[in-house]
Amino acid sequence: MKKLLMAGLMVFGLSAAAFAQGAPPAAPAPTVTIRGVVVSLIGNVLTVGAPIGSATTTIALAPDFRVQYIVKSNLAAITPGSYVGSAAMPGPNGTLRAIEVHYFAPGFNGRAFSSPYDLGPTSTMTNGNVTNIGTTKVDAVDAHTLTIKIDNGDKTIIVTPDTPIVTYAPADASALVKGAHVIVRATKNADGSLSAPSVNVGKDGLVPPM
Numbered sequence: 001m002k003k004l005l006m007a008g009l010m011v012f013g014l015s016a017a018a019f020a021q022g023a024p025p026a027a028p029a030p031t032v033t034i035r036g037v038v039v040s041l042i043g044n045v046l047t048v049g050a051p052i053g054s055a056t057t058t059i060a061l062a063p064d065f066r067v068q069y070i071v072k073s074n075l076a077a078i079t080p081g082s083y084v085g086s087a088a089m090p091g092p093n094g095t096l097r098a099i100e101v102h103y104f105a106p107g108f109n110g111r112a113f114s115s116p117y118d119l120g121p122t123s124t125m126t127n128g129n130v131t132n133i134g135t136t137k138v139d140a141v142d143a144h145t146l147t148i149k150i151d152n153g154d155k156t157i158i159v160t161p162d163t164p165i166v167t168y169a170p171a172d173a174s175a176l177v178k179g180a181h182v183i184v185r186a187t188k189n190a191d192g193s194l195s196a197p198s199v200n201v202g203k204d205g206l207v208p209p210m
Contacts, residue, residue: 032194033118034059034184035208038201041176046199048182059186059194066198067176069169070183070208073103075144075159077167078130083108084148085127086157087119087210095156096124097138100164100209101146112150119210126155164209171201181207 034057039047044061078084084103088096099119104110112128131154132147138160146157159165176182181202186194202208
């Protein structure tokens, strides 16, 4: 009987300790990237049509949602120290070949990382500050390289003359007109609905390249 009592106390003690520590933190809600054209904006509900086909996606925007234009730019606007991001595919000798490059206003600093992206099975997104701008050749054509400092080293991005380069400009809800091309980073909620705090929209018909 004494042994049973001791065993019961031990189990109770372990359970109490587990309870005191609390349940493990819940996994963050997954995020999805919605790309397409504006079908409608009614209040804070944005409906986006697929780039091809008739499917639509509905996103509940935050009450104070933000809107940014994505506008065309060029490599000359990027200098050492600029914070940039680049969707890319694997290139030669461990480099990455840019699908696009987007950069932020001077003084902006964000997280430095390189991780898988959703523009293809081997695509990546690399964000960080540029430490060096160089030159190279791609298929006998002059190109440039951007060395980007990330959390565990450097990544070299190859930028060809055909690589789209974009930046951001202020906008508001009036930019979300029917047919405008948008990118929305949305949270997928437990009930399957989507919500987002902001929308990026191509200016003057621009199709955002990322």
